Amino acid sequence: MSVDFAALAARVDQAAVAGEAVEQLTAGTELTVADAYRVQEALVARRLGRGERLVGVKLGLTSAAKMAQMGVDEVIWGRLTDAMSIADGDAVSTGGLIHPRVEPEVAFRLGAGGEPVAVAAALEVIDSRYADFRFTLPDVVADNTSAAGFVLGPWRPIPAGLANFGVLLEVDGQVVETGSTAAILGDPWRALQRGLKLAGGAGLVPQPGWVLLAGAATAAVPLPGAGHVRAVVEQLGGASLEVRP
Ligand code: 0L1
Ligand code: MG
Numbered sequence: 001m002s003v004d005f006a007a008l009a010a011r012v013d014q015a016a017v018a019g020e021a022v023e024q025l026t027a028g029t030e031l032t033v034a035d036a037y038r039v040q041e042a043l044v045a046r047r048l049g050r051g052e053r054l055v056g057v058k059l060g061l062t063s064a065a066k067m068a069q070m071g072v073d074e075v076i077w078g079r080l081t082d083a084m085s086i087a088d089g090d091a092v093s094t095g096g097l098i099h100p101r102v103e104p105e106v107a108f109r110l111g112a113g114g115e116p117v118a119v120a121a122a123l124e125v126i127d128s129r130y131a132d133f134r135f136t137l138p139d140v141v142a143d144n145t146s147a148a149g150f151v152l153g154p155w156r157p158i159p160a161g162l163a164n165f166g167v168l169l170e171v172d173g174q175v176v177e178t179g180s181t182a183a184i185l186g187d188p189w190r191a192l193q194r195g196l197k198l199a200g201g202a203g204l205v206p207q208p209g210w211v212l213l214a215g216a217a218t219a220a221v222p223l224p225g226a227g228h229v230r231a232v233v234e235q236l237g238g239a240s241l242e243v244r245p
Contacts, residue, residue, distance in 0.1 A: 062215025
């Protein structure tokens with residue numbers, strides 16, 4: 001059976017634009033993971049067609065816990081656009097989002113040859129476009145790995161090792177999650193290599209200044225309706241956002 005990639009992409013895209021959840025694509029269509037990446041490409045092409053710019057890539061399901069939850073042993077990747085970027089400390093509204101969650105991450109900044117030149121603490125806002133945040137692996141890949149927004153803290157020189165830095169996620173100054181960069185594929189550096197390989201395999205050529213979001217160091221928590229959210233990564237500093245109703 002042939003898959004109408006553009007039609008499936010339109011369904012997920014319209015859900016994101018309207019801020020209304022849709023049924024999983026796999027409820028009505030047989031979709032392989034390879035098909036799902038083609039839907040993702042078409043989905044992001046729609047965003048680029050509206051004037052957004054590709055600014056990097058992200059990895060998802062990088063922790064053993066999330067992989068086990070999905071019954072997979074491979075990470076997934078998605079595309080980041082400038083419209084998803086939230087300046088450090090800026091206010092965001094949950095209006096227009098469906099059921100957003102937030103997770104603390106590590107981000108790399110890429111240089112002219114796609115090599116990492118700096119690192120930062122980051123926050124990722126994820127928002128599945130599927131009802132109840134439930135999906136199969138092809139569904140979440142097609143939905144651009146739930147990407148909705150990201151915040152980058154100040155860039156820092158890359159330290160010699162990144163494999164076991166403590167990570168905190170705070171809401172209004174209260175620690176709500178603790179973890180370690182080791183949760184990111186054992187080492188964010190490994191996630192970086194994997195992300196570059198996966199994106200390169202799909203024909204993406206990293207541009208100078210692109211961001212690579214390496215993955216979450218803790219579980220994601222619901223984005224509060226209002227409040228201050230901050231990620232802190234040992235030796236890397238923090239990244240924060242202010243949620244306003
Ligand atoms: O960035 C992520 O790890 C999210 C991947 C997709 C799964 C989810 O939405 O939790
Ligand atoms: Mg993430």
